[in-house]
Amino acid sequence: MSDISPPRRRPGGRTARVGAAVHEAVRALIEERGRDGFTGRDVAERAGVNEATIYRRWGTLDNLVLDVAVAVAKLNQEQPLPDTGSLRRDLLLWAERMTTELGAPEGLSLLQAAIAARAHTATDSDRARQITDIAAARADLIQQMLDRARTRGEHTPTLSRVLDRLVAPLYLRAIFGYGRTELDLDDILDNTLAE
Amino acid sequence: MSDISPPRRRPGGRTARVGAAVHEAVRALIEERGRDGFTGRDVAERAGVNEATIYRRWGTLDNLVLDVAVAVAKLNQEQPLPDTGSLRRDLLLWAERMTTELGAPEGLSLLQAAIAARAHTATDSDRARQITDIAAARADLIQQMLDRARTRGEHTPTLSRVLDRLVAPLYLRAIFGYGRTELDLDDILDNTLAE
Numbered sequence: 303m304s305d306i307s308p309p310r311r312r313p314g315g316r317t318a319r320v321g322a323a324v325h326e327a328v329r330a331l332i333e334e335r336g337r338d339g340f341t342g343r344d345v346a347e348r349a350g351v352n353e354a355t356i357y358r359r360w361g362t363l364d365n366l367v368l369d370v371a372v373a374v375a376k377l378n379q380e381q382p383l384p385d386t387g388s389l390r391r392d393l394l395l396w397a398e399r400m401t402t403e404l405g406a407p408e409g410l411s412l413l414q415a416a417i418a419a420r421a422h423t424a425t426d427s428d429r430a431r432q433i434t435d436i437a438a439a440r441a442d443l444i445q446q447m448l449d450r451a452r453t454r455g456e457h458t459p460t461l462s463r464v465l466d467r468l469v470a471p472l473y474l475r476a477i478f479g480y481g482r483t484e485l486d487l488d489d490i491l492d493n494t495l496a497e
Numbered sequence: 498m499s500d501i502s503p504p505r506r507r508p509g510g511r512t513a514r515v516g517a518a519v520h521e522a523v524r525a526l527i528e529e530r531g532r533d534g535f536t537g538r539d540v541a542e543r544a545g546v547n548e549a550t551i552y553r554r555w556g557t558l559d560n561l562v563l564d565v566a567v568a569v570a571k572l573n574q575e576q577p578l579p580d581t582g583s584l585r586r587d588l589l590l591w592a593e594r595m596t597t598e599l600g601a602p603e604g605l606s607l608l609q610a611a612i613a614a615r616a617h618t619a620t621d622s623d624r625a626r627q628i629t630d631i632a633a634a635r636a637d638l639i640q641q642m643l644d645r646a647r648t649r650g651e652h653t654p655t656l657s658r659v660l661d662r663l664v665a666p667l668y669l670r671a672i673f674g675y676g677r678t679e680l681d682l683d684d685i686l687d688n689t690l691a692e
Contacts, residue, residue, distance in 0.1 A: 338559050338613055364533050410612055416672055417609045418533055437673040466685060470665035473672070477611055478632040490661060493688065 323349040328370045332407045337414055371412035375436050378403055383443055389451035390491055397468060397487060404476035457497050467494040518544040523565045527602045532609055566607035570631050573598055578638055584646035585686055592663060592682060599671035652692050662689040
């Protein structure tokens with residue numbers, strides 16, 4: 303039996319095609335119905351694959367959705383960073399982009415997956431690590447904008463300050479909405495860049 | 498058939514007892530296994546009720562978990578507010594309490610439920626409203642602390658500023674952890690209370 307090859311995972315192979323079809327199906331279903339509006343069977347039907355294939359490869363629907371959310375986040379992170387020559391303008395463009403991402407159904411799914419993984423840190427370190435990686439990659443992008451500004455001789459806040467003063471309010475408003483208050487991005491940027 | 502009474506829902510009646518047993522079971526299961534670690538059948542077994550009863554009353558497991566999370570949040574909100582005579586000290590105590598709540602499995606479940614409801618705003622306005630109510634109740638508590646401080650003659654920030662500068666970083670760190678950065682509550686309070 304030793305001559306049976308392991309499944310090939312080269313790009314363009316069957317495994318890759320199934321992966322792409324399943325990811326596409328999940329993105330479409332999240333868009334149409336939200337994270338809780340579909341089952342593994344729905345994904346299988348939409349992707350034209352066997353439901354058992356999905357569970358064999360991803361284990362659970364939650365893991366599959368996390369996998370898709372991580373892939374979307376990575377794609378988003380591959381967009382070129384704003385580079386306007388002014389840190390304030392860079393951060394403004396970046397904040398607007400993040401607000402759009404967070405408002406999209408997939409952005410909310412990533413957040414849900416992040417929190418689910420957080421609740422499982424003790425039992426499922428692989429999921430927790432994926433989220434830590436995404437958060438770290440996002441922080442690296444901010445650090446790149448800060449480093450460029452410092453090189454230009456601009457006053458630059460610490461990464462921690464940008465997370466607390468700029469990123470955090472965007473997340474809070476994405477989760478809970480705005481209620482009777484408004485997000486004032488100008489005030490938030492003043493506060494982030496205060497010396 | 499008109500002499501058949503509707504099911505009674507008085508406190509201490511069967512409906513209330515089932516509700517209490519089911520809530521207690523969900524809280525225990527979240528504590529032990531996290532939000533994704535159990536099914537409706539597990540809840541039914543733990544609570545000693547029929548699984549069909551759960552689905553008849555709550556529709557889905559997600560709705561049940563949201564119901565429990567909202568009840569826990571309401572209980573937490575009934576604790577007396579810090580009232581030390583200093584807004585800074587009040588906000589510090591309140592932030593420490595919130596950090597503990599958010600770090601507990603049920604706090605994370607409420608967040609997950611909030612985001613899930615957010616993704617469903619279009620299709621399920623009842624769930625969305627429950628989350629809006631929780632967020633509004635939380636904002637009211639903060640407003641009470643601010644009003645008391647203003648009455649004492651202290652300089653007081655706006656509610657919106659407290660949400661963005663104090664509450665938001667606590668949530669961000671609860672979701673994504675701390676990475677290479679640290680939460681500096683003193684700095685955050687300085688920033689929240691800056692004139």
